[in-house]
Amino acid sequence: MDMKRRTLLKVIVLGDSGVGKTSLMNQYVYKRFSQQYKATIGADFVTKEVQIDDKLVTLQIWDTAGQERFHSLGAAFYRGADCCVLVYDVNVLKTFETLDNWREEFLKQADPGVPETFPFIVVGNKIDVDGGNSRVVSEKKAKEWCVSRGNIPYFETSAKEDYSIDEAFLCVAKTALVNE
């Protein structure tokens, strides 16, 4: 029998508060965007089916809280992740500088077999703001960061304009599938 096997891939989205993690997921899954900021508390997931070649995979995407006081996820939460998406805001330097902390936190908690090859994806969000005039982290600088940490794929997005989000999550799905 040639039954298609269903694959569930666990994806965890991390990054500072306000960078647009929830907005990216809402745009990707529900095609909607809200200007209003509502802090995520704890963690919650959405699912999205993605076709990759002849395989139908289900992404289980976990949104997390960037605010320290809401961020209390134990190792059990991180374990079994197939991919980790690190999000920062290209207009706020601090959110880029903390990427290392998020990455290390993830590796410490998830404890993957081979940390050097665990699939991360980096997303620089809010490229629409002020027509790009208020950005403080250049694409070059972000890409260098990614290259020096094991060639992490890099995407620049706008959750507001729905720019490059499908591409980013397709990459997430493909990378996670390889890791699974």
Ligand code: GTP
């Ligand atoms: P926490 O839940 O606290 O971790 O924050 P978050 O990372 O989930 O941020 P959220 O998605 O709630 O977005 C924060 C604010 O930025 C909201 O007011 C959004 O409307 C806004 N925002 C998110 N993405 C974009 C974007 O691409 N462009 C613009 N202009 N605003 C955005």
Ligand code: MG
């Ligand atoms: Mg949120």
